[in-house]
Amino acid sequence: MKKEHIQRIFGWAFDTQNKGNLEKLGEVRLFKGLSKALLRKLLIDLFEKEYDAGEIIFSEGDSGKALYIVMSGTVNIVKKDGSEDKVLAPLGPGSYFGELALISESPRFATAVAVEKTNLLIMYKSYFDHLIKGNSRISSRVLLNLAECLSGYICSRDPKDTFTRDISER
Amino acid sequence: MDNGKNIRDELVEGFQEVHHKMPLWVLFLILLSLIFVSAYNASDLIVILILSGVVAYILSSVINKMQSFGLKRKVAVILLYLGLFGLLIGGEALLSPYLRQEIGTFYTRVPEFSQQIESLIKQQSTETSRDFTVLEQVMRKILSEVTLPGRLLNKTLDFSAVFGYAAPFVLGLILIPFFVFFLLKDWPEMLKRIMRFIPPAYVETTVSAMSEMNVLVGRYLRGLAVDCMAVGLIATCGLWLLGIHYPITLGILSGCANVIPYLGPVIACTISCLIAFVQFQSVGAVINVLLLYMTVKLLDDLLIQPLTIGKTLHLHPMLLVITIVTGEKLFGVIGMILAVPIVTISQKIITIFILDRRRRPTAKVDQEAANRIIV
Numbered sequence: 001m002k003k004e005h006i007q008r009i010f011g012w013a014f015d016t017q018n019k020g021n022l023e024k025l026g027e028v029r030l031f032k033g034l035s036k037a038l039l040r041k042l043l044i045d046l047f048e049k050e051y052d053a054g055e056i057i058f059s060e061g062d063s064g065k066a067l068y069i070v071m072s073g074t075v076n077i078v079k080k081d082g083s084e085d086k087v088l089a090p091l092g093p094g095s096y097f098g099e100l101a102l103i104s105e106s107p108r109f110a111t112a113v114a115v116e117k118t119n120l121l122i123m124y125k126s127y128f129d130h131l132i133k134g135n136s137r138i139s140s141r142v143l144l145n146l147a148e149c150l151s152g153y154i155c156s157r158d159p160k161d162t163f164t165r166d167i168s169e170r
Numbered sequence: 171m172d173n174g175k176n177i178r179d180e181l182v183e184g185f186q187e188v189h190h191k192m193p194l195w196v197l198f199l200i201l202l203s204l205i206f207v208s209a210y211n212a213s214d215l216i217v218i219l220i221l222s223g224v225v226a227y228i229l230s231s232v233i234n235k236m237q238s239f240g241l242k243r244k245v246a247v248i249l250l251y252l253g254l255f256g257l258l259i260g261g262e263a264l265l266s267p268y269l270r271q272e273i274g275t276f277y278t279r280v281p282e283f284s285q286q287i288e289s290l291i292k293q294q295s296t297e298t299s300r301d302f303t304v305l306e307q308v309m310r311k312i313l314s315e316v317t318l319p320g321r322l323l324n325k326t327l328d329f330s331a332v333f334g335y336a337a338p339f340v341l342g343l344i345l346i347p348f349f350v351f352f353l354l355k356d357w358p359e360m361l362k363r364i365m366r367f368i369p370p371a372y373v374e375t376t377v378s379a380m381s382e383m384n385v386l387v388g389r390y391l392r393g394l395a396v397d398c399m400a401v402g403l404i405a406t407c408g409l410w411l412l413g414i415h416y417p418i419t420l421g422i423l424s425g426c427a428n429v430i431p432y433l434g435p436v437i438a439c440t441i442s443c444l445i446a447f448v449q450f451q452s453v454g455a456v457i458n459v460l461l462l463y464m465t466v467k468l469l470d471d472l473l474i475q476p477l478t479i480g481k482t483l484h485l486h487p488m489l490l491v492i493t494i495v496t497g498e499k500l501f502g503v504i505g506m507i508l509a510v511p512i513v514t515i516s517q518k519i520i521t522i523f524i525l526d527r528r529r530r531p532t533a534k535v536d537q538e539a540a541n542r543i544i545v
Contacts, residue, residue, distance in 0.1 A: 013245045015237070041238040044358070047377050049365045056370055065374045122373065124381035 018043060021071060025121070027094040028069055030145045038138060046121040051114035060111045064101035066124045070094065073118025079110040090115065099146060102128045217501050218342050220508055222349035226357070228391055233354050247354045251347075265418075272416050379519060387515050393479035394511065398425040400474050401466060405438070408462040412455075414446050424463075428470070429507045431490055435470075439463035489513070 018040075025031060025039050034042075046069070051057060057068065060080060068075070070091050077088040077097060088110060091097055100106055102125055132139035229250065236246035368376050402425020409417035420442050427434035439460065446455040490510065497509025 013242060014240045015242045036240075037238045040240065041234065044234050044237055047365060047380065048362055049368075049373060051370065058370075058374065062374070065378045122377050124374075124377045126378070126385055127381045130385045 024071055024094050025069070028096055029149055030067075030096060030099065030142060032145055033141045034138065042123075043121075045127065046123050049120055049122060051118045051120065053114060053116045053118075055114045057112040057114060057120070058098070058108050060108055062108045063105055064098055064108045065105055066122050067096060067098050067102050067128070068112070069096045069121040069123070071119040071121055074115040075118055075120075076113045076115050077110050078113055085111075099149065101125055102146070214341065217504050217508070218345050219349065220512065221342070221504075222346050222353060224391060224508075224511070225346065226350045226353035227388070228395060229350065229354060230357065231388065231392070243358065244355055247351060250354075251351065268418065272418050383515070383519060386518055390479060390514065391511065393475075394429060397470065397474050397478045398428045400478070401425050401428045401470055404466050404469065405442075405462070408466065409442065409459070412446075412458050412462060414442065414455075414459065415449050416445065420445065424466070426507065429510065430494060431510060432487075433494055433506070435463060435467055 021043055022036070022039055025043055026034075026036075031039060031042065048071075051073075057075065058064070070093050072093055075091045075095075075097065077091065078085045079088050080086075097112060098108070100109075102123070105125065132142060232250060233243065233246045236249065237243055241249070365373075365376075402421045405424035406417050406421025409420050414420070420438070423441065424435070424438035427438040430437070442463065443456045443459045446459045447453075449455065493509045493513045494506050497505035497507075499505070501508070
């Protein structure tokens with residue numbers, strides 16, 4: 001009751017415009033379990049960029065330096081299969097891609113293309129390093145989420161795949 | 171008429187030919203010269219803009235923290251300004267009796283000090299038959315810059331002279347808070363607009379440069395601010411314990427001068443030694459002050475700087491001296507203070523871009539790994 005009363009009086013001072021973006025960021029698997037204050041901090045610190053339909057976000061072979069979070073629109077992850085372009089996954093709001101760049105600056109394994117007008121948040125590796133170094137609570141949570149995501153990728157692969165076989169043989 | 175037209179066309183064609191044939195480094199040099207000339211001519215405004223940027227950068231972390239509690243950015247900036255205004259009034263109320271008296275007497279006695287110092291230098295130069303004109307000029311310049319606010323406070327100069335000195339000072343006092351307010355409030359929108367203009371192929375390099383700059387420069391500037399405050403505080407306490415007059419003024423001067431590597435502590439120490447000498451008329455007092463500044467410098471190098479700034483950003487000593495001299499030539503004492511942080515930051519930005527260029531050719535896809543897993 002008291003909290004509501006305070007919110008009613010000082011409601012004008014609080015940011016309600018970014019509520020939607022905050023909810024979307026909270027839904028991102030990598031940031032699950034983070035407090036609202038931390039999510040707000042991420043929303044403030046991360047770079048935002050709007051891409052037009054058909055714009056290439058990064059190409060296969062590019063040096064990977066950043067993680068992308070889809071806030072609105074759709075991104076296709078495309079991989080060359082011989083002469084054909086194979087769409088691996090269409091990613092909508094709340095999805096993210098390029099997370100391997102946070103671990104190592106390895107080359108991109110596929111191309112990311114904006115299907116429609118798309119708004120992305122960009123997190124660069126040094127910011128991620130700075131974020132997890134500064135706070136053990138965040139680092140354990142985010143790194144655990146990242147490990148879960150990577151294990152999810154491994155489990156969802158075809159059992160005939162070399163990588164999965166390597167793991168199962170151990 | 172026709173002849174005139176032909177000459178004009180020939181000139182235009184000639185210009186276009188020169189433009190296309192001109193090597194890139196010549197264009198770069200012309201651009202650099204233009205920047206230097208305009209910087210020299212609009213030095214006051216540029217200094218004000220740089221100072222506003224630095225202040226906004228330091229305060230942005232406070233605004234971001236306030237925003238992370240859910241406050242609107244505009245509200246956070248207004249609250250911060252109100253807080254700073256309150257601090258200023260509170261500080262004025264608490265410190266003004268001491269500070270005003272100290273600064274007042276310090277600045278009224280500055281002509282006396284400079285006369286004594288000048289006579290001392292002249293006496294030394296006649297005794298040893300050496301030319302001290304450069305040292306004398308440097309001392310005069312430092313004293314004149316240091317005493318500017320005091321001279322304005324005490325209104326010892328005539329109106330036109332005060333106005334001549336005061337114009338950039340008052341302009342800065344009005345414009346810096348004004349620019350800082352809008353930089354703090356509108357920075358996210360400005361950044362969004364900048365990002366809109368960056369082609370997708372350069373987004374990652376730009377974001378990488380901005381992120382690394384943000385982490386390193388933020389740490390450097392905030393560290394520098396804390397370092398200067400710590401040095402100023404220690405120097406004030408030390409001077410007060412030694413019984414030297416004007417410890418607060420000299421402490422503030424020592425803190426500010428600490429931004430200039432090597433030369434800053436020497437300047438602050440020299441001024442404090444001269445004041446100690448004038449006050450006590452003994453070499454012992456000067457040695458005490460020298461020992462104090464040596465202790466402060468050791469503490470700063472061994473304890474404070476590693477804790478605050480760290481060793482992430484460092485300039486080569488030769489580049490450092492060139493930077494300080496160029497800063498002084500372009501913008502005076504403020505230039506000396508700002509030159510080192512600006513060149514250090516620029517060096518970091520250039521390093522990021524050079525590293526990025528070096529990394530690019532090595533970016534080859536490991537096809538085996540690519541077949542195994544994800545993006």
